[in-house]
Each structure stands twice: as structure tokens, then as C-alpha cells.
Amino acid sequence: QIQLVQSGAEVKKPGASVKVSCKASGYAFSTYDINWVRQATGQGLEWMGWMNPNTGNKVYAQKFQGRVTMTSDASITTAYLELSSLRSEDTALYYCASGVATAGTSSFDYWGQGTLVSVSS
Amino acid sequence: QSALTQPPSASGSPGQSVTISCTGTSSDVGGYNYVSWYQQHPGKAPKLIIYEVNNRPSGVPDRFSGSKSGNTASLTVSGLQTEDEADYYCMSFAGSPPYVFGTGTKVTVL
Numbered sequence: 019q020i021q022l023v024q025s026g027a028e029v030k031k032p033g034a035s036v037k038v039s040c041k042a043s044g045y046a047f048s049t050y051d052i053n054w055v056r057q058a059t060g061q062g063l064e065w066m067g068w069m070n071p072n073t074g075n076k077v078y079a080q081k082f083q084g085r086v087t088m089t090s091d092a093s094i095t096t097a098y099l100e101l102s103s104l105r106s107e108d109t110a111l112y113y114c115a116s117g118v119a120t121a122g123t124s125s126f127d128y129w130g131q132g133t134l135v136s137v138s139s
Numbered sequence: 140q141s142a143l144t145q146p147p148s149a150s151g152s153p154g155q156s157v158t159i160s161c162t163g164t165s166s167d168v169g170g171y172n173y174v175s176w177y178q179q180h181p182g183k184a185p186k187l188i189i190y191e192v193n194n195r196p197s198g199v200p201d202r203f204s205g206s207k208s209g210n211t212a213s214l215t216v217s218g219l220q221t222e223d224e225a226d227y228y229c230m231s232f233a234g235s236p237p238y239v240f241g242t243g244t245k246v247t248v249l
Contacts, residue, residue: 053238055185062142062243063177063185063228065236079236080140113184119197124232125175125190132184 020044022114022130029136035102038133040114047095048072050116053126054088054099058110066112071097104137111135143168143229143241150247151219159244161212161229167239169210173232176205176214180225189214216246224248 025039040052054066069076071090078086087100097114112133115126144162151157161168161176168174174192177185187196189205192212202217212231216223229241 055240063230063240065230065238065240068237077235077237115185120187120190123175123190123194124171124173124238125187125230126177126185127187127190127196129184129186 020118020128022116022128024112024114024130024133027134027136029138030104032105032137032139034104034137035100036104036135037098037100038112038114038135040097040099040130042095042097042116045118047090048092050118050121052088052090052097053115054086055113055115055126056110057113057132058107061110066099069097101135104135106137108135109137140167140233140236140239143231143239145227145229145241145244147242148245148247150249151216152249153219153221155219156215156217157219157246158213158215159227159229159246161214161231161241163210163212163231163233163239165210167210167231167233168207168212168229170234171232172207174205174207174212175230176203177228177230178223178225179228185228219248221248 023041048071051068053068067078069088090097114130120127176189179185192207193205233239
């Protein structure tokens with residue numbers, strides 16, 4: 019079955035960087051965009067950006083431009099989100115998400131379980 | 140890009156219907172038929188329940204329906220059940236940047 023499995027929780031100090039992974043299985047990884055969405059505790063969902071594992075094309079939300087890097091390694095069907103210059107406001111649950119069965123409809127039918135990133139001095 | 144506007148809360152008794160609005164602009168909700176809705180239970184990842192305004196993924200009960208008029212999309216949950224108590228988010232394609240989420244609505248089953 020289709021799964022997106024993310025790496026474990028991270029604790030970082032302000033100013034540091036974090037890299038979260040998203041391991042895909044059960045479908046043709048390179049065919050579908052991977053999106054990253056974050057959710058601060060008790061808050062709503064925030065789209066951060068997407069990348070296409072096949073072409074390497076990526077689009078980042080303006081809010082994260084200059085601090086975010088999305089990459090992938092097709093050989094291990096894994097996507098990565100790296101966020102730098104962390105601040106306390108970046109403390110959140112980070113999700114990867116993709117539209118596989120609903121490809122082409124601008125929706126996300128598969129989500130990872132989320133990775134908690136905590137930023138604290 | 141501002142978040143789409145949803146009411147913070149909505150409620151209904153079991154068996155009743157509840158409708159949640161999602162208001163955007165002509166640059167997002169009004170400009171494309173790419174509105175999706177997500178259900179999120181506490182501690183869980185969001186789950187897609189409606190895509191392209193009014194389509195349900197396989198396995199989603201037909202109690203969930205979507206619509207759109209102008210810059211406002213709506214999600215209706217008919218025949219409310221206790222398991223429908225959750226947070227609901229709309230999302231729209233918006234060109235550039237591509238996606239924007241709604242502010243979220245907490246649905247309570249009384």
C-alpha cells in the first residue's frame with residue numbers, strides 16, 4: 019500500500035538547521051510531486067512548498083524563501099525538507115503530502131505521519 | 140498570500156447537517172475549481188475528503204459534499220455522526236504560490 023513515512027522528532031537550538039525525511043513506498047515515487055505542510059501546535063495548516071522528484075522543479079512559499087531547501091533521492095524514494103536559521107516560531111509538526119490517486123487535481127491524498135520539530139534554547 | 144477564511148467553529152446534533160464556508164478571492168477559490176477539503180482528528184494527519192470542489196475520494200462517505208459559488212466554497216456534512224467531530228480545512232489552488240489553506244473549522248457534535 020502507499021505510504022509516506024517520516025523521520026523522528028528533532029530538537030534544535032535557534033539558528034540551527036533541521037533536515038526532515040519522507041520515505042515513500044507503494045507507488046512510482048518520481049512521478050508525483052511531494053509537498054511539505056507544517057502545523058504549529060493548536061494552529062492551522064501552512065503550505066511550505068513542493069518539489070517534483072523527477073525534474074527537480076520546486077516552488078517554495080515566499081515566507082520560507084532563502085531558508086528552505088527541498089530535495090529528493092530517487093534511489094531510496096525519499097524526499098527531504100531542510101529548514102535553516104531556525105527560530106522558536108518554527109516549532110511545529112511538519113508533514114509531507116502527495117496527490118497520487120488524485121494526481122492532477124491539486125489535492126493531497128497521502129500524508130506522512132508528521133515530524134515534530136522543536137526549537138528551543 | 141492570505142489564508143482562506145473559515146468560521147472557527149461549527150456544531151450540530153447527531154443526524155443533523157452542518158455546513159462550513161471557505162472564503163477566498165478571485166485569485167484562488169473563485170479562479171479555479173481546485174478546492175479540496177481535509178478532515179483532521181486530534182493527533183492525526185489530515186485526511187482528504189473532497190477534491191476538485193465536489194468529488195469524494197474512494198472510501199469517503201457520501202455524507203460529505205462540497206460546492207462552490209463565486210469566491211466561497213462550502214463543505215456540508217449530512218447526517219452528522221460522532222466520528223465527524225474533527226477539524227476541517229479547505230485548500231485552494233492559487234496559481235503562484237500554488238496552494239493556500241483555510242484557517243480551519245472545529246466541528247463539534249453535540
